[in-house]
Amino acid sequence: MxxxxxxxxxxxxxxxxxxxxxxxxxxxxxxxxxxxxxxxxxxxxxxxxxxxxxxxxxxxxxxxxxxxxxxxxxxxxxxxxxxxxxxxxxxxxxxxxxxxxxxxxxxxxxxxxxxxxxxxxxxxxxxxxxxxxxxxxxxxxxxxxxxxxxxxxxxxxxxxxxxxxxxxxxxxxTPNPLTSSGLDPVGAADVADLVVHALPDVLGADRARFAGRHTTVVGAGHSAANTVIGLAELAQGEPGTRATWLIRNASAARVSSSADDELAGRARLGSRVDQLVAAGVIEKIDSFEISAVHRDGPGLRLAGSRRGEAVAHDTDLVVGATGxxxxxxxxxxxxxxxxxxxxxxxxxxxxxxxxxxxxxxxxxxxxxxxxxxxxxxxxxxxxxxxxxxxxxxxxxxxxxxxxxxxxxxxxxxxxDVQLTLPATGVCSTDPGSESSCCS
Structure with a gap:
C-alpha cells in the first residue's frame, strides 16, 4: 500500500x-x-x-x-x-x-x-x-x-x-524522429522541407501538396492510419497519388480493429485501413528500420535495413507519424x-x-x-x-x-481520485497534444 x-x-x-x-x-x-x-x-x-x-x-x-x-x-x-x-x-x-x-x-x-x-x-x-x-x-x-x-x-x-x-x-x-533509435536520421536537416508533421489535412488545406505525389507515412499508430486512409481517398480523385505505409516494427499493433473496443470509431479506423491494405490501395512495408535520408531528384530516399538486409525506399514526401x-x-x-x-x-x-x-x-x-x-x-x-x-x-x-x-x-x-475510462483496445500517441485521437 x-x-x-x-x-x-x-x-x-x-x-x-x-x-x-x-x-x-x-x-x-x-x-x-x-x-x-x-x-x-x-x-x-x-x-x-x-x-x-x-x-x-x-x-x-x-x-x-x-x-x-x-x-x-x-x-x-x-x-x-x-x-x-x-x-x-x-x-x-x-x-x-x-x-x-x-x-x-x-x-x-x-x-x-x-x-x-x-x-x-x-x-x-x-x-x-x-x-x-x-x-x-x-x-x-x-x-x-x-x-x-x-x-x-x-x-x-x-x-x-x-x-x-x-x-x-x-x-x-515535439515529434519523435523517424528512426527507432531516438535520433534523427542522418541527413534529416537536408530534407526537412519534404518531411511533414503528423496528421496533415490531405483532403483539405494540404490537398495540393499531396495530390499526384507518392507519400510515405512512417508510424504504427492511429495518426498514421488516419493519414494513409486520407491519401487513399485523395487518390480516387487525383491521378498519380500514391500512399505507402512504412512501419518500423513487424506490425501496426497499436491500430485497434477489435469489435470489443468501446471506442467504436477507433475500431472502425483499424478495420478500414486493413481493408485498404488487403485491396492493394495502400502499400504496407513492415520491419523497415530507417537510418538515413537524402534527396533523390525532387523527392527523397529512405535508407535503412529490413530483416537484416540493407534496403532503400524512394518517395516524394514523408509524413512523420511516429509519436x-x-x-x-x-x-x-x-x-x-x-x-x-x-x-x-x-x-x-x-x-x-x-x-x-x-x-x-x-x-x-x-x-x-x-x-x-x-x-x-x-x-x-x-x-x-x-x-x-x-x-x-x-x-x-x-x-x-x-x-x-x-x-x-x-x-x-x-x-479521492476516481476515473472511468472506455475499456479495451490500444492507443497510440495521436496527435500528441493533450487531446489525442484516442481521447
Missing amino acids: TLIDLTPRVASSDRMATLPVLIIGAGPVGLAAAANLAERGIDFTVLEAGDRPASAIRLWGHTRLFSPWRHLIDPASRRLLEAAGWTAPADEGRAPTGQDLVDDYLAPLAEIEQLRSRIRYGARVVAVTREGMDRTRTAGRDTTPFLIRLTTGTGRVEELTGRAVIDASGTYR FRPDLTMLREVRLQLDDIVEAPIRLAPLIDPNLHSCGTVAPHGFDELRHPEPGFFLVGMKSYGRAPTFLLATGYEQVRSVVAWLDGDMRAAV
Whole structure:
C-alpha cells in the first residue's frame, strides 16, 4: 500500500499567498486546471504560446476523435459553462472532430468571465525556475516563488512570479524522429522541407501538396492510419497519388480493429485501413528500420535495413507519424523526478507503461503520482505521460482536479481520485497534444 504525504498545499509566505498559480498552455487540460482554480477562488494566469486557445488542436482540427462528448468535457468546466448559459453538444452520432472540440467547447470556455481576463496569448514560456535560485540551491526553496520567463509575440522578454506552476503544454510540437533509435536520421536537416508533421489535412488545406505525389507515412499508430486512409481517398480523385505505409516494427499493433473496443470509431479506423491494405490501395512495408535520408531528384530516399538486409525506399514526401515526446528544455532549473524510460513522473510511470497498459487500463491517479521534488510544480495532461502513448482527456481532467484540490489544502478531495475510462483496445500517441485521437 502506498503511503501518501497529506501535508497540505505548498509551503507559503506572506508574499507567496498573494501570487497566482501559473498554468502553461490553454489546451483542454490547461483550461480545465483554470476552471478548477476559478471554482475554488484561487487566482491564476494561463500562458498560451498561440494567439487563440487550443492552438495545437487547431493544427489537426480536421481529424475526428474516437471519444464521444461525455469523455471530452471536464466537469468543472461544464459547471462554469452551463452557469453562463452554455449547452453541451449532443452525445449521439459520430464523435467530434478536433475543430468541433474547439468551436463547441474550448473556445466558449476560454471566453467565460472567470477565465477570459486571466489568459495571456502570444506568451511562449522559455524557462521555469525559482526566483533567485537555480536547481542546486535548497535553503528556503519551498517558500520562494516560481519565476517564469516568456517571450511575447513582439519578441519582448518578460518574467512572471507565481505560487505554483502547472505545465499543461502538451507534446504535439515535439515529434519523435523517424528512426527507432531516438535520433534523427542522418541527413534529416537536408530534407526537412519534404518531411511533414503528423496528421496533415490531405483532403483539405494540404490537398495540393499531396495530390499526384507518392507519400510515405512512417508510424504504427492511429495518426498514421488516419493519414494513409486520407491519401487513399485523395487518390480516387487525383491521378498519380500514391500512399505507402512504412512501419518500423513487424506490425501496426497499436491500430485497434477489435469489435470489443468501446471506442467504436477507433475500431472502425483499424478495420478500414486493413481493408485498404488487403485491396492493394495502400502499400504496407513492415520491419523497415530507417537510418538515413537524402534527396533523390525532387523527392527523397529512405535508407535503412529490413530483416537484416540493407534496403532503400524512394518517395516524394514523408509524413512523420511516429509519436511525440515532452520538451523538457524549459524545465532545466526545476527539480524533476522522471522515470528513466517513459520520461513521466516516477510514481506515474508504472501506471501508464505502454507495454502493459492501453488507454482504458490506466489506473486513476492524481497529485501524489504527479509530484516532483520541486514543491508546487506539476506536469499534467499529455506532457505528464512523457513518451507513453496512452493518454485520454478524461485522465488529464482528473489529474488537474486532484492537483488543484491539493493546492487548496483540500486533502479529502485531492486523494479521492476516481476515473472511468472506455475499456479495451490500444492507443497510440495521436496527435500528441493533450487531446489525442484516442481521447
